[in-house]
Amino acid sequence: MLIKILGSAAGGGLPQVNCTCCNCAAVRRGDPGIAARTQSSLAVSADGKVWTLLNASPDIRQQLAAMHEFAPDPDKGPRSSPVEAVVLTNGDLDHVAGLLSLREGIRFTLYASREVLAALDVNTVFDVLDRAVVHRSALTAGKSAKLCNGDRELGLEVESFTVPGKVALYLENAAAGPGLGTREGDTLGLRITDPRSGAAFFYIPGCATVDAALASRLRGASLVLFDGTLFTDDEMIALGLSSKTGRRMGHISMSGEEGSLAAFASLGVARKVYTHINNSNPALREGSPERRTAEAAGWEIAYDGMEIRL
Amino acid sequence: MLIKILGSAAGGGLPQVNCTCCNCAAVRRGDPGIAARTQSSLAVSADGKVWTLLNASPDIRQQLAAMHEFAPDPDKGPRSSPVEAVVLTNGDLDHVAGLLSLREGIRFTLYASREVLAALDVNTVFDVLDRAVVHRSALTAGKSAKLCNGDRELGLEVESFTVPGKVALYLENAAAGPGLGTREGDTLGLRITDPRSGAAFFYIPGCATVDAALASRLRGASLVLFDGTLFTDDEMIALGLSSKTGRRMGHISMSGEEGSLAAFASLGVARKVYTHINNSNPALREGSPERRTAEAAGWEIAYDGMEIRL
Numbered sequence: 024m025l026i027k028i029l030g031s032a033a034g035g036g037l038p039q040v041n042c043t044c045c046n047c048a049a050v051r052r053g054d055p056g057i058a059a060r061t062q063s064s065l066a067v068s069a070d071g072k073v074w075t076l077l078n079a080s081p082d083i084r085q086q087l088a089a090m091h092e093f094a095p096d097p098d099k100g101p102r103s104s105p106v107e108a109v110v111l112t113n114g115d116l117d118h119v120a121g122l123l124s125l126r127e128g129i130r131f132t133l134y135a136s137r138e139v140l141a142a143l144d145v146n147t148v149f150d151v152l153d154r155a156v157v158h159r160s161a162l163t164a165g166k167s168a169k170l171c172n173g174d175r176e177l178g179l180e181v182e183s184f185t186v187p188g189k190v191a192l193y194l195e196n197a198a199a200g201p202g203l204g205t206r207e208g209d210t211l212g213l214r215i216t217d218p219r220s221g222a223a224f225f226y227i228p229g230c231a232t233v234d235a236a237l238a239s240r241l242r243g244a245s246l247v248l249f250d251g252t253l254f255t256d257d258e259m260i261a262l263g264l265s266s267k268t269g270r271r272m273g274h275i276s277m278s279g280e281e282g283s284l285a286a287f288a289s290l291g292v293a294r295k296v297y298t299h300i301n302n303s304n305p306a307l308r309e310g311s312p313e314r315r316t317a318e319a320a321g322w323e324i325a326y327d328g329m330e331i332r333l
Numbered sequence: 334m335l336i337k338i339l340g341s342a343a344g345g346g347l348p349q350v351n352c353t354c355c356n357c358a359a360v361r362r363g364d365p366g367i368a369a370r371t372q373s374s375l376a377v378s379a380d381g382k383v384w385t386l387l388n389a390s391p392d393i394r395q396q397l398a399a400m401h402e403f404a405p406d407p408d409k410g411p412r413s414s415p416v417e418a419v420v421l422t423n424g425d426l427d428h429v430a431g432l433l434s435l436r437e438g439i440r441f442t443l444y445a446s447r448e449v450l451a452a453l454d455v456n457t458v459f460d461v462l463d464r465a466v467v468h469r470s471a472l473t474a475g476k477s478a479k480l481c482n483g484d485r486e487l488g489l490e491v492e493s494f495t496v497p498g499k500v501a502l503y504l505e506n507a508a509a510g511p512g513l514g515t516r517e518g519d520t521l522g523l524r525i526t527d528p529r530s531g532a533a534f535f536y537i538p539g540c541a542t543v544d545a546a547l548a549s550r551l552r553g554a555s556l557v558l559f560d561g562t563l564f565t566d567d568e569m570i571a572l573g574l575s576s577k578t579g580r581r582m583g584h585i586s587m588s589g590e591e592g593s594l595a596a597f598a599s600l601g602v603a604r605k606v607y608t609h610i611n612n613s614n615p616a617l618r619e620g621s622p623e624r625r626t627a628e629a630a631g632w633e634i635a636y637d638g639m640e641i642r643l
Contacts, residue, residue, distance in 0.1 A: 034437075040397045041414040041439050043407045051404055059398075081434050085395045087350045088369075094361055097353040101573040104351040116433055116461055123430045124391050127344075129351050146456045151426055263411040 024179070024217040024333040025068045026224065026248075029076070029086040030061035031325035033252045033274075033301040034117035036082065044262055046302050056309040060327050061086055062117045063228050063299040065248065066093070066106075069178030069217050075108040075170055077213060077226050079121030090328065104129045107172035110162070110181055111135035112228060113188070113210045114142045126151040132172050134181065137161045138209055164211065182214040184240065187231040189273035210273060212237070222333035224248065228299035231273045233286035244292045246333060248325065251297025254278055254304050254313045262303055274299075277306060277317060284320050298325035334489070334527040334643040335378045336534065336558075339386070339396040340371035341635035343562050343584075343611040344427035346392065354572055356612050366619040370637050371396055372427045373538050373609040375558065376403070376416075379488030379527050385418040385480055387523060387536050389431030400638065414439045417482035420472070420491055421445035422538060423498070423520045424452045436461040442482050444491065447471045448519055474521065492524040494550065497541040499583035520583060522547070532643035534558065538609035541583045543596035554602045556643060558635065559593060560584055561607025564614045564623045566592075572613055584609075587616060587627060594630050608635035 030036070037060040038047035050059050061082035066074045074093065080086065087093040087106070095103045108131055111118055119139075125131065133152070135143070140159050143149045162168065167182040188210035212227040224246035230237070241247055252274035259265035269276045276282045277297070287295055297317065300306070305313040306324060317324065340346070347370040348357035359367050372390035384403065390396065397403040397416070405413045418441055421428055429449075435441065443462070445453070450469050453459040472478065477492040498520035522537040534556035540547070551557055562584035569575035579586045586592045587607070597605060607627065610616070615623040616634055627634065 036394060036398075038398060038404075039437060040394060040403070040416075040434070041405050041412050041437050043405050043409075043411055043413070048407065051401075062394075081391065081430075082394060084346060084350060084372075084392060088346075088348060091361075093350065094348075095351050095353050097358065099353075101353055102351050103353070106350075116436065116458065119458075120391075120430065120433045123426055124350070126426065127349060127351055146458045148426065148429075148456045148458065 024222045025071050026331040027066045028325045028329040029064040030080050031298045032060035033299045036062045037302045039302050046307050073107050073177050074105050077110050078118040079109050081120040083121030084124045108132045108170050114139040130156045132158045134160050134162050180216045183211045186212040232275050242290050246294045247292050248296045248298050251300040254306050258303050296323045296325050334532045335381050336641040337376045338635045338639040339374040340390050341608045342370035343609045346372045347612045349612050356617050383417050383487050384415050387420050388428040389419050391430040393431030394434045418442045418480050424449040440466045442468045444470050444472050490526045493521045496522045552600050556604045557602050558606045558608050561610040564616050568613050606633045606635050
């Protein structure tokens with residue numbers, strides 16, 4: 024199983040168009056030790072030829088063009104794509120907007136929860152994905168499904184499960200957004216398995232807290248790619264970037280008693296990679312105290328183009 | 334007045350993720366004489382500091398990050414943007430999807446026809462543009478309006494006018510898309526004027542034919558940026574990329590008796606620039622017979638980052 028990180032940043036990317044925080048400014052200057060990052064998405068393949076995307080970020084066109092694996096095969100005619108499936112973990116714009124760039128007749132299967140598919144259905148702009156070529160398939164939390172494109176099996180299985188998400192909509196700022204993915208239960212984690220080899224990994228780019236059920240599920244995993252949005256729960260408030268804590272946005276912080284560093288300390292996960300990292304996160308800077316803290320705890324910080332073989 | 338071409342390609346860009354045509358293949362190989370292009374959008378400014386975007390392409394994040402003019406000013410606090418207005422010429426996805434990337438609290442005015450604003454209204458995904466910070470302003474065809482952001486005038490005026498567009502919806506393939514911008518009258522041309530200097534230009538990235546009214550309007554203009562989608566009306570059919578002619582997609586071809594080269598021949602336009610150029614168009618290749626034909630007729634081929642001062 025081959026995994027490519029297409030984008031490792033949280034919504035807005037690094038740099039974010041309107042942000043002057045020290046990380047965004049450093050990337051604009053071309054400082055060493057911190058690389059530009061596009062918005063979070065990952066591609067996985069059983070054979071290195073046919074790919075499934077986990078989330079479709081607004082940067083998808085740039086991401087697919089940057090890596091030769093995703094170029095269409097000239098032997099397959101004038102139009103084709105190695106992208107044969109897309110799995111969504113929620114309805115956040117930074118996870119679904121890229122679907123609008125997969126509109127040129129690419130034949131794939133779109134997997135998401137029933138609620139997210141319904142949210143896409145009522146937004147007619149997504150009808151640009153012609154149902155004759157883009158089949159929708161509902162994921163049922165707790166169940167496993169073979170990833171397919173039409174009749175063809177892609178050689179991987181996906182299991183989805185709900186993870187702690189944002190606070191209930193009625194507690195949110197009314198102006199918070201389009202009402203997608205803001206209810207408890209709307210955020211999924213994924214476990215992708217190659218049934219031939221038994222290799223498996225977890226992809227959880229958004230998660231508000233590691234509760235007992237999630238800890239139990241992840242214990243002893245060989246690879247977890249996990250929500251690395253913030254280092255400190257109130258870092259966006261401290262930097263003057265937002266009025267919201269991480270938890271209120273549905274994102275656990277790395278640090279703190281209830282943070283992910285502490286939560287994973289005793290789970291025995293063989294390889295732990297932070298992704299979906301917000302531009303405000305000081306762990307993005309190589310050599311920073313926060314980066315060293317994460318690395319000392321056995322975590323890697325994902326970067327665009329990162330490749331993992333399982 | 335300063336004009337920057339953010340993106341000069343038609344929908345899909347160059348290379349297009351699923352296309353193996355000779356232009357897309359050449360760009361992937363890094364061949365000389367043909368440059369990658371993002372999807373069509375243009376930025377204009379009266380002072381080089383405050384910018385108005387004409388259309389918001391899906392590539393907007395990459396486009397704004399690529400040019401220093403669009404970096405936020407650190408003196409304006411942790412979050413700001415020099416983008417203060419966006420004007421849409423129609424509801425095509427390659428012109429509106431980028432709005433979803435202007436969601437991080439950027440305060441701007443969104444100008445579009447009443448019909449396009451209504452189409453955005455019924456797609457709740459665009460509610461991510463908080464109405465408290467993104468004011469919607471309807472353009473009335475044939476009328477001129479001062480571009481503003483809140484109370485602040487941006488120093489430019491926009492006049493919009495309908496141009497010949499796609500065939501009526503009932504003639505279109507029912508699966509053609511989201512139903513935006515597919516009716517006669519839904520496609521606008523824009524004339525942007527700097528009232529201080531009197532400098533003015535036309536931006537017409539989509540236009541099915543140059544009729545008498547449009548010819549009369551453009552006669553003697555100092556600058557027209559015009560629909561350069563296709564060189565030949567049936568080139569996408571000939572390349573096996575599509576079953577549609579250019580005209581059916583709402584795009585005049587460069588060549589042919591009714592093409593734009595012929596239509597502009599006697600209009601006395603001082604500077605003519607093709608933009609919104611499809612990846613199939615052979616005029617994208619420097620030195621090609623089609624490129625030489627366009628250049629001999631006084632046309633320039635836009636490229637990403639192209640700058641024009643008026």
